[in-house]
Amino acid sequence: MARAGLTADRLIRAGAVLADEIGFEQVTLAALARQFDVKLASLYAHVNNAHHLKAGIALLALDQLAALAADAVAGRAGKEALVALANVHRDFARAHPGLFAACRFELDDATAATSAGVRLAQMLRAVLRGYSLSEPDQTHAVRLLGSVFLGFATLELAGSFKHSLPDPANSWSRTVDAIDMTLRSWPTK
Amino acid sequence: MARAGLTADRLIRAGAVLADEIGFEQVTLAALARQFDVKLASLYAHVNNAHHLKAGIALLALDQLAALAADAVAGRAGKEALVALANVHRDFARAHPGLFAACRFELDDATAATSAGVRLAQMLRAVLRGYSLSEPDQTHAVRLLGSVFLGFATLELAGSFKHSLPDPANSWSRTVDAIDMTLRSWPTK
DNA sequence: CCTATTATCCTAAGTATATTAGGCGATGCA
DNA sequence: TGCATCGCCTAATATACTTAGGATAATAGG
Numbered sequence: 128m129a130r131a132g133l134t135a136d137r138l139i140r141a142g143a144v145l146a147d148e149i150g151f152e153q154v155t156l157a158a159l160a161r162q163f164d165v166k167l168a169s170l171y172a173h174v175n176n177a178h179h180l181k182a183g184i185a186l187l188a189l190d191q192l193a194a195l196a197a198d199a200v201a202g203r204a205g206k207e208a209l210v211a212l213a214n215v216h217r218d219f220a221r222a223h224p225g226l227f228a229a230c231r232f233e234l235d236d237a238t239a240a241t242s243a244g245v246r247l248a249q250m251l252r253a254v255l256r257g258y259s260l261s262e263p264d265q266t267h268a269v270r271l272l273g274s275v276f277l278g279f280a281t282l283e284l285a286g287s288f289k290h291s292l293p294d295p296a297n298s299w300s301r302t303v304d305a306i307d308m309t310l311r312s313w314p315t316k
Numbered sequence: 317m318a319r320a321g322l323t324a325d326r327l328i329r330a331g332a333v334l335a336d337e338i339g340f341e342q343v344t345l346a347a348l349a350r351q352f353d354v355k356l357a358s359l360y361a362h363v364n365n366a367h368h369l370k371a372g373i374a375l376l377a378l379d380q381l382a383a384l385a386a387d388a389v390a391g392r393a394g395k396e397a398l399v400a401l402a403n404v405h406r407d408f409a410r411a412h413p414g415l416f417a418a419c420r421f422e423l424d425d426a427t428a429a430t431s432a433g434v435r436l437a438q439m440l441r442a443v444l445r446g447y448s449l450s451e452p453d454q455t456h457a458v459r460l461l462g463s464v465f466l467g468f469a470t471l472e473l474a475g476s477f478k479h480s481l482p483d484p485a486n487s488w489s490r491t492v493d494a495i496d497m498t499l500r501s502w503p504t505k
Numbered sequence: 506c507c508t509a510t511t512a513t514c515c516t517a518a519g520t521a522t523a524t525t526a527g528g529c530g531a532t533g534c535a
Numbered sequence: 536t537g538c539a540t541c542g543c544c545t546a547a548t549a550t551a552c553t554t555a556g557g558a559t560a561a562t563a564g565g
Binding site: 130131132133165166168169172173 | 541542543544545546
Binding site for chain 2: 514516517
């Protein structure tokens, strides 16, 4: 019986593609086995279990998003950097809904600490260098940015904006404008 | 064999309680059957399928959140109303993580249109009456509010704020302050 | 009060996913 | 080339979802 040439890496990458096609929650070891024309149990030679596969996809997704974020903020500052980073999030969510969902997969603390999520947070902080905020305001602002990026993309993907008129793209640019203004005149207690 | 007195309503309510205890994704017909000491297949006399049960829990969750929102906004205006509505979201997410997750269960369009989600959106618009915004800016602002409320609560529940210093409660109040300022001086194109 | 009907719960059976244990042939290194 | 390891297999178990059809408890009508 010819070998399929499976690898943990190939399984995770195939799972990532599948996630965008059928949704992250629908990615299953059984579905992957079918894709590689292999029996389900054979996958256990390469991944510990279904959770491990999903965690792998999550790490891959975070890595891709962090890479795009790094590229977006490189050589940019101030509002230009903010807009670029904001668009990276929204565009990534629209282009890769499955991977975007994967980014929110619950990783254990140790894994999360070494994930690209840390780099992503650093990108948020990097953007804030263009706005003179000192601690703890900078952390507050990081949390605000993360909330808006995540929340908007989540709602848009869920179709929550489908039934009201203005194009979400307009709302997005107005939202980013508003955030920029907020950061420039951050309300000090 | 004595009857357990099952009802679609009782099942959905029990499922809602279970969601907060073990997580919305973990709520299963089998788990409910165990709770009521009944065979799994017996539940099908009351709910169509597992999807129907989860949709029911989602509708219940939206209803509860909308009720809290309506109560918070009643008799308040301006920033006071904004703060109250914002806190309703965050407090609900913390007190009922399972129901908060249920709120994002994908409902078909017809069901969503008759759900309490519509009422919830009206509460957001009601708060904006305290800030003189005209269309389409009002819709943009509704989307901004929804994004921040959802995003912040999601990140906090996921533990994303666990490893940086300031208390999330501080970030939250600063965030709401910032939103208030943004709405008062909404950047017109 | 008794009967007919209905609704509630059951057993049985089939499907799907996840997981473990153990076997066998293919691969690759000594 | 011999052999140890690796890659994939079959087999078996556990859990969840779903449908079909049977038995009994509650209920309504005569």
